[in-house]
Amino acid sequence: MARTDDEAQASRYFERVISERQVVICVGSGGVGKTTSSAVIGLNAALSGRRVLVMTIDPARRLANSLGIEALGSEMQQIPLERFEELGLEPKGELWAMMLDMKDSFDRLVQRHAPDPKTRDAILDNRFYHYFSTSLAGTQEYAASERLHELVQSGEFDLIVLDTPPTTHALDFLEAPERLVDAVSSRALQWLYKPGVLSGRSGMGIVSLGTNYVMRTLGKFTGGELLSELGVFLKTFSSLFEGFEERARGVIDLLKSSRTGFVVVTAPDSLTVEEALYFYEKLDRDALHVDAFIVNRVHPRWVSExxxxxxxxxxxxxxxxxxxxxxxxxxxxxxxxxxxxxxxxxxxxxxxxxxxxxxxxxxRLPKTMPILKVPYFNRDIHSLAGLNKARTALFGYF
Ligand SMILES: Nc1ncnc2c1ncn2[C@@H]1O[C@H](COP(=O)(O)OP(=O)(O)OP(=O)(O)O)[C@@H](O)[C@H]1O
Ligand SMILES: [Mg+2]
Missing domain, CATH: 1.10.286 (GTP Cyclohydrolase I; Chain A, domain 1)
Incomplete structure (x- = not known):
């Protein structure tokens, strides 16, 4: 695809902005190329000398394939140098990747913040905890964003590129900290203590699936068992509540600060573009920094009139x-x-x-917003070579 001066300028500008960010988050509708774009941005930064981690929460585990590693787990892995050498690339930095497992992230949170091993085990084994950590809307996304915060604070990486999940509600991920502050605030406890909850009559409050669901899930136990388990849960889990609010604020601050930039990924068709503009408006309204739009799978013009x-x-x-x-x-x-x-x-x-x-x-975007295009390749991107081809297109290196 021929590049105009404007496009080359947009690539340079985007690259410069990214070089100043510590966190870059790729958002967009399902299937548009968020995971691919995250890897491409990470690859480019690693080649230019930064120590980069690409974090994906993609259940399809496509990232591992495209980076040329066997499998991606919740432990971070460095992409071996040989993979780059095979392509004649010499990274000045390092490229790492990991998969963000939501349940695992939440368990880690408990492990980190439980006051002692006994409390930790009591929480991890508790059925109410299982319910909270797997069913409550936003808790897992929260745990994931807290993991991001933890990694940023550790200073281990110069740049963390975060992929977001394939849902139409990708922004849930960003709203999770706020939602959880709400959920663990005293209202949650009030809800649990509310008369009628244990008899299944109350159906409102923070548990988005409704009390009936809670009661159905837990209803296999006798009232006595349920009460004592709830008692243990409240006693132990509430020991974690205190730090939650403060840490959630930390995540929100990180996302809103100039350390974090967002990249909106879209396909070129008008319907997906509308969705992308919706994402943009929402991010912009929340005073988050949008660094660029990536239009992926653009049909190149290659046949002359x-x-x-x-x-x-x-x-x-x-x-x-x-x-x-x-x-x-x-x-x-x-x-x-x-x-x-x-x-x-x-x-x-x-x-x-x-x-x-x-x-x-x-x-419909500010004149200064870089709009970067990646052509529609005739095959899927499932190797480091493919990612490098997309990188070449995105950043204009020929
Ligand atoms: N420019 C491109 N040309 C051809 N194939 C592409 C291109 N970009 C991405 N693909 C392929 O399209 C598929 C979807 O891309 P990707 O997984 O990055 O999208 P996603 O937005 O992360 O999807 P999901 O919302 O499901 O997580 C992948 O198989 C990828 O290899
Ligand atoms: Mg994906």
């Missing part, structure tokens, strides 16, 4: 003189040429549509 205007007979003659060995001799060359021209003009149409929806998107 002269070629499209060719009479099928002329193309047929070119195809059969000398005959292409791969072509079936039974095929009528003119029919084939007609199909090829039709195909090329459809492709050209897609390229035109993409260009116009990207232009309309640009009109």
């Amino acid at each position: 002269e070629a499209l205007a060719l009479p099928p007979e002329a193309l047929a003659a070119a195809l059969s003189e000398p005959p292409l060995p791969a072509l079936d001799p039974a095929l009528n060359p003119t029919d084939l040429a007609e199909h090829l021209l039709e195909n090329a003009s459809q492709f050209e149409l897609r390229a035109t549509q993409d260009a116009s929806s990207i232009a309309l998107m640009g009109d």
Whole structure:
């Protein structure tokens, strides 16, 4: 895809902004290329000398494949130097990757903040804890964002690139700290103590699935068992509550500070662009820093108007003189040429549509917002070589 001066300038500007961030978060609708973009941004920063961690919460575990490592677990792994050497790349920094397992993150939180091992085990074994850590909306996202905070504070990495989950509610992840502050505030305890909760009559409060669900989940136990388990849960878990609010504020501060930048990833079609603009408005309203838009899978314009205007007979003659060995001799060359021209003009149409929806998107964004394009490659990106190709397109290195 030919790059204009504007595009090259946008890439440089984006690269400079990223070089000043400690955290970059890729957001966007499902399937647009968030995981790929996170890896590409991480790769570029590692090549330029930073120690980078790419954190994904992608359940499809695609990141591991594209980075050329066997599997990705909740422990971070460095991408071996040989992988880069195979491609003739010499990273000046380091590239690490890990998968953020939500349940695991929440357990770690308990392990870290429980006052003693006895309390820790009592919480981890408690059925109410299991309910809270797996079913309460926002708790797992919260645990994930706290893990991010922990890693940033550890100073182990110069840059952490965070991938977000494939949901239409990707922004939940960002709202999780605030939601959890709410959830663990005294209202939560009030809700649990509320008359009628244990008999299943109250259905409001912070438990978004409703009391009936809680009661159904826990209802296999007798009232006595339930009460004593709840008692243990409240006594032990509340010992963690105190620090929660303060740490959640820490996460919110990190996300809002100039240490963190957001990248909105989108496909070029007008519907997805609308969703991307919605993400942008929301981030902007919350005073979060949006560093760039990445438009992924853009149809490149590669057929000239002269070629499209060719009479099928002329193309047929070119195809059969000398005959292409791969072509079936039974095929009528003119029919084939007609199909090829039709195909090329459809492709050209897609390229035109993409260009116009990207232009309309640009009109609705601040003039200074970098809009970066990655072409539609003819195959999935599932190797470091593929990521490097996307990097070349995104950052304009040829
Ligand atoms: N420019 C591209 N050209 C061709 N294939 C691409 C391109 N970008 C991404 N892909 C492929 O599209 C698929 C989806 O990309 P990716 O996993 O990055 O999207 P995602 O936004 O993270 O998806 P999800 O919302 O499911 O997490 C992957 O198989 C990836 O290899
Ligand atoms: Mg993903």
